[in-house]
Amino acid sequence: MTGRRGAVRARLRRGTGPAARPDDRVELLCLVLCTLLAVLAVPVGLAVGTAVGTDASAEARSQRELRSEVPAVLLEDGRALTGTEAVALASWTAPDGSSGEDEVRVPAGTRAGDTVRIWLDADGRRTGAPLSETGVRVTAAVAGTVTALLLAASAVTLHAAVRALLDRARSRRWAREWAEVEPVWAARFRLR
Template sequence: MIAALKAHAGWLVHALGLARNPLRRPIDRVAAAISVLLLLVALAAVPAAAVFGKTLHERLAERAAVAAATSHPVTAVLLTPPSLSTPASEGYNQDSLTSTASVQWQTGSGPRTETMQVPAGSSRGDTLTIWADQHGDRVPPPPTQSSVTASAIFAALLVLLIAELACFGLIGGTQHLARLLALRGWEREWAFLQRGGTWSQR
């Protein structure tokens, strides 16, 4: 890894003209300019990802606040013993088994009954806490502050990782293409010399 970075850095110094080299070609300068531009983009991606993460955190926090304001926890009672079920899309294995039961909770318009997944080992008459909206319909619990922060950080890091990999991948591809074009140029000129040409005739 370190050797590869040193090789890229050495090539970039040579291509930019920071060290005098009569073998430098125009394609080297073009590739070097593109590499420098991509390096600047990679550096700019760091604060950009931070801004993205901050903005996403604010939006997720707003949604979590709305969810918390429009839902509330209620106590539900198991009406039936839990039964094991296997999703039709999955083969039989221990991880694919789930426990479901008929559950009932009270709403402003009367009792509400629904079949839902329940903890393994539950029994009829057991209670569990679920979240319901203002109409009594079951909804997911609102995200916690820690989950909102974790989601925003993960998304920001993922965006940064993709941007950095894309930039350095393009840098490596650009330099590799420049080397190939330079080698082909040397091969053509060497063949020209072997046919009796001179450097002054290029």
């Protein structure tokens, strides 16, 4: 751990000392900004999670108000889809008094005459169950976590990209400078 701390100190000093090159200062500025972005990822993720959770909660309330759960009577035995799920023709009466008939998913082994529960929208069309409180929490948590992780990953990637570009520029400059100095040094060693 001490070695790592020393490397970070050396990197910070390299960008601030009197011998610091412009690209050292750019690297330091990038490091500071990317660190700030990574630190801000957590509160931004929390804010996004809260906003998404509030919206999802309002949507769940709206769905609960507009959807109705009604009993549906199976008109035939369930036809197996998988080991635990089947499909069967069923009929139901909507809250407005209209009747409907369609294929519904049912547990395997369900027989004609059995009753299952289905969800209908305000127009009497079949729909899914309203979003549950657990679904709201999961949606908010996933949105917040993904946002925070993307921001942190973006900060790391940005810093790595800037360092790679700066290292390439340093390497090219070093090669140019060495090409100028090397003939002089080589000549000195040949004279001896």
